[in-house]
Amino acid sequence: MSTEQPIIVVKIGGAAGVDTQAACADAALCLQEGHRLVLVHGGSAEASALGEALGHPPRFVTSPSGFTSRYTDERTLEVFSMAVNGGINTSLVSQLRRLGVNALGLSGLDGGLARAGRKAAIRVVENGKQKRLHGDFTGKIGAVDAGLLRLLLGAGYTPVIAPLAAGKDGEALNTDADRMAAMVAAALGAESLLLLTAAPGLLRDFPDESSLIPRLHRDQLDEALQLAEGRMKKKVLGAAEALEGGVRRVIIGDGRIANPIRTALDGAGTMIEAGH
């Protein structure tokens, strides 16, 4: 019976302030209620901390259109992979298993789950000047193999996905976890994509939490992209990609509270629907 349930993709953790333990506990309850879940996580803060500890601090760059990302040279990719895949992913799988969830960790590299393109050079703005950087191991996901996820879901596993993607030559690439969650949701035809964050949702006037936007139509996403601060821009982009890919609704929900998943599914946060 449970295999007939719609799928919910949840981007869990990553940002400071998101309560991973509460999210895991709520995921376990959702599964008991019969939902099918796929979890995607970040790990940016942990990767930065590990890089600092190993004498290879992160370098963040800003694109001409205002998006911030981690410049990922080969050593940064190794550090990112250790922190995200060996650190966060293993810790989440362990936490979930303690709660009785049959969690199985993967990254987008495994089985070619998430294929990404990689730019030969990226354009960045530093001190007001544009320049080009080479050797960046970052990828934008072009396709997710729903077959592997369906195979695992069908066998009763709950996939927990780390934000690495497979480049076209098999190399591992750093990828954005929010947009990965969006592509996973689209590939699975998920009913809902839930992006947990350290805020009540999308704010009209950041950081004023009383300015929460409770509901958006997909036509308003361009406007929302202008309002969004920093990392929230990626969530808005992810929301657009998920709706474009056929996901019925995207919720940007508060990840700092108890029961963050069910609270968001019940209507808190910012709900973005494809509409009719």
Place this chain on the structure above:
Amino acid sequence: MSTEQPIIVVKIGGAAGVDTQAACADAALCLQEGHRLVLVHGGSAEASALGEALGHPPRFVTSPSGFTSRYTDERTLEVFSMAVNGGINTSLVSQLRRLGVNALGLSGLDGGLARAGRKAAIRVVENGKQKRLHGDFTGKIGAVDAGLLRLLLGAGYTPVIAPLAAGKDGEALNTDADRMAAMVAAALGAESLLLLTAAPGLLRDFPDESSLIPRLHRDQLDEALQLAEGRMKKKVLGAAEALEGGVRRVIIGDGRIANPIRTALDGAGTMIEAGH
């Protein structure tokens, strides 16, 4: 057709001197020839190096019966997991994917693949004195879920397994990779278990490489255990466990050479057979 081929489990890398690149290239060729492979890896040296770099150097302890192991407190387990699961496993999966292998990385924690028991305290010998150590996150694997591996093999994936196991409460445990490979081979009813090492095989007179023992019967394993040096003891124990579990033959083969897998399967190294 290829799903009808017997399964070969290969313990790849881990020890200094084992040529991982050659093993990956040879694995790719074996797969092209129609073999089905499951790879298990170690990562002890990398975990130690990461621990040193992070100010948490490894502590090795010796049991009263002469086995050496890494004392794994909670922080050591985190470091081990980052190095082995996020570092080596991701790197092997990437190398294999570059070679056209549909590799998929897992640890024994994922999906509860390898269940292990954990001792409340371990007995160790230090400066000639026995003492007990608590809080050790090390486990001896009791059961491997062949179902998950068969699911993945059947769908065309080549599993690459990191030496973490699932404790009974869902916690991750450090586990020995040679013995994990043995338990995986037994659970799958593998035709062959191949343990690659930085020597031509089991030596009668370590480190004299001309003293290679080319063939052993399982009845001689107790005697071999006395001859074996250091880490080789675990391989001999693994060999015994694999044969006990129904594996037809175990080969301890040279991992420093080109084509290490096919060379061992062709009869080099130390072959240990169940016999009739």
